[in-house]
Amino acid sequence: MVCEECGRPATVHVTTIANGQRQDHHLCESCAREKGELEFLPDAQKALETWIASLTGLAGHAAQAPGTAAVPDVSCPHCGLTFREFTQTSLLGCPQCYRSMAQALAPVITHVQGTAGHSGKLPNRLEGAVRRQQDIRRLREALARHVAREEYEEAARVRDRLRALEREEGEGGGGT
Amino acid sequence: MELKEHLDRPTSGWSRGTGPDADVVVSSRVRLARNIANIRFPSRQSPEEATEVLTLAERAVGILGDDWDFYRLAPLTAPDRRVLVEKHLISPQLARQPQAAAVAMSHDERSSLMVNEEDHLRLQVMEPGRNLPQAWQEANAMDDRLEADLEYAFEPDLGYLTACPTNLGTGMRASAMVHLPVLVMSGRVGALLQAVTKIGYAVRGMYGEGTDAVGNLFQVSNQRTLGMSEEEIVAHLDQVLGQVIQAERESRHELRNQSPDHLADRVGRAYGILRGARLLTTAEAMRLISDIRLGIALGMLPEIDYATVNALLVICRSGYLARVAGRELPAAERDVLRARLVREHLQRAEAAAGGR
DSSP, X not given: OBOXXXXXXXXXXXXXXXXXXXXXXXXXXXXXXXXXXXXXXOOHHHHHHHHHHHHHHHHHHHTTSTXXXXXXXXXXXXXXXXXXXXXXXXXXXXXXXXXXTHHHHXXXXXXXXXXXXXXXXXXXXXXXXXXXXHHHHHHHHXXXXXXXXXXXXXXXXXXXXHHHHHXXXXXXXXXX | OOHHHHHHOSOOHHHHSOOTTTTTEEEEEEEEEEOBTXXXXXXXXXXXXXXXXXXXXXXXXXXXXXXXXXXXXXXXXHHHHHHHHHTTSSOHHHHHXXXXXXXXXXXXXXXXXXXXXXXXXXXXXXXXXXXXXXHHHHHHHHHHHHHTTOOBOEETTTEEOOSSGGGTBTOEEEEEEEEOHHXXXXXXXXXXXXXXXXXXXXXXXXXXXXXXXXXXXXXXXXXXXXXXXXXXXXXXXXXXXXHHHHHHHHHHHHHHXXXXXXXXXXXXXXXXXXXXXXXXXXXXXXXXXXXXXXXXXXXXOTTOOHHHHHHHXXXXXXXXXXXXXXXXXXXXXXXXXXXXXXXXXXXXXXXXHHHO
């Protein structure tokens, strides 16, 4: 098989499926490289930078239209970082940035990480309290799901567990 | 332990060992990003804050145990910092900003800690072969001990807070270094790695710039760090790794059936050149080292093992060569020294194998 671009032996075979149409391409390594078929996704941070750049580019256009916000004009009172500076480096200034610029950061975090909250390790000092908050959040979501599907028996079971946890939470009990 | 001993030794605890599926997987690594509460991240920190982080980190390392040492990077020469990069103990970024930076490591170099890189702390554990769960367990235990002394920046919903949102949540980057010479040779590597990328994993060449994977070594790692537990991240990446291993093994099997003589010739020639050359550029050395690693995997070179090749990957690099020479060398002199050190290393390995 020869490269469809230059006629040298083809060593790269690419199959793309778009709109249900399968297409096969046969290329030599240098043509494949040129066409970007051998490009690997850059590191996550590079991807984020590119994405933010495209976002601020769009936001720049949006700013032309009256009444639409461009890059959110917020900054962190703890470290002084502006959201605009963040869009240039994709680095935040301090841990408090996540709170003080929460709204502006939300779409960024959703883009790179999805919408699910943290479900990994917790610092030992927070273990009991945070686990309970996470459980409460999950149970509330489950309750809404069961109600929507009219699964009332399940919903009642989840509700009881939720109430018990909320009671603990209200008592401020440091469950361990 | 003196830093000098770490710098003079081209091997590390992980690189001397052999782990599961070593024919394809060179090493497994887990890295955790952590920051100290209420202190600005390194890119925005005042000199006083940078010093405070160094002081806190040094104290915390003290409780990791007697086999840990803490070294500031500022007093080191540029080649010595490069050796730390070449041994995967610090990142190139940390080597470029040594003023307020430090590295701590266990004597066997399996575990290390970067201070004031992009985040205040970056913990890492490296294991030989395919061994991500073990690397995670050790990193987790190390993190527990550090946390007993440090208050980490953490939010219940967002997890561990990191300077870049790409590390948020678990702060965990799990990765494996894989050797894919036959997938590269057969031109199949692009398609495979594209598939791996599509399902949310990052792949990049281990050495060299951009997509140019010198030595056919690639790093596969997770992209998402939030919304999954560490165990899930490790388990998923391990599954992906299983697919990559299978693809490379099938290609090797095919090649061996189709052209066994060509394969044996290629391995034999690579070994011959490394064993006898008087001038070796980095590019040629990396290519030949890849060939002999394949030879070991296929049982064609009983006189050497993976540890021998792992050491060669450090011996060939410019920082290590400058360290041996005691000064930065011009390219031509580097090629002479590189060839000599490789030759001597292989002679020693053969002698050791003969004595077994």
